[in-house]
Amino acid sequence: MAGSLRSSILRHLRVPISRTLTLNGSKLAAVRSMSSHGDDHLDKQEVIDRVLDVVKSFPKVDPSKVTPDVHFEKDLTLDSLDKVEIVMALEEEFKLEIPDNEADKIDSCTLAIEYIYNHPMAG
Numbered sequence: 441m442a443g444s445l446r447s448s449i450l451r452h453l454r455v456p457i458s459r460t461l462t463l464n465g466s467k468l469a470a471v472r473s474m475s476s477h478g479d480d481h482l483d484k485q486e487v488i489d490r491v492l493d494v495v496k497s498f499p500k501v502d503p504s505k506v507t508p509d510v511h512f513e514k515d516l517t518l519d520s521l522d523k524v525e526i527v528m529a530l531e532e533e534f535k536l537e538i539p540d541n542e543a544d545k546i547d548s549c550t551l552a553i554e555y556i557y558n559h560p561m562a563g
Contacts, residue, residue, distance in 0.1 A: 482534075487557045491549055494529050498522070511548040523547060530556065535563045 488508055496503035501516050512518045512526065527543045534556050538546070546552050556562045 481560075482557065482562055484553075484557050487534075487562070488553055490533055491530065491552050491556065494533050495526060495549060495552075498526055498529070507549070508553060509548065509550050513547060527552075534559070536561050 492506055492508065495501055495510070495512075495516075496506045498518075500518060500522055505516060510516060512523050518526070523546070524543070527538055527546055530546075530552055531538055536556070536559055538555065542555065546555060
């Protein structure tokens with residue numbers, strides 16, 4: 441999680457661009473998606489399945505307790521270090537880097553799924 445690598449990646453990140461165009465006096469909104477991976481965005485069910493697999497494979501977790509809405513601390517009795525390890529495993533699984541300020545917020549499968557599904561670089 442080197443800062444220089446993060447800076448390099450962020451310089452190449454693309455974001456959606458929205459413009460208002462005028463055609464024959466009518467205003468039209470045009471949105472151009474600039475995602476680096478085009479139409480191959482991950483399917484939500486695939487994200488759910490892969491997140492659950494990562495959490496189920498964590499050594500301190502009883503796989504039978506893992507659901508899409510499970511909370512790491514309350515339901516799985518994981519501590520903050522365990523949570524960090526799960527987030528790191530998710531980063532590896534989805535080939536992305538989650539900034540520390542965002543990683544700190546991910547305390548459940550629900551939030552992990554939403555973050556990864558909405559991340560433009562998740563693969």
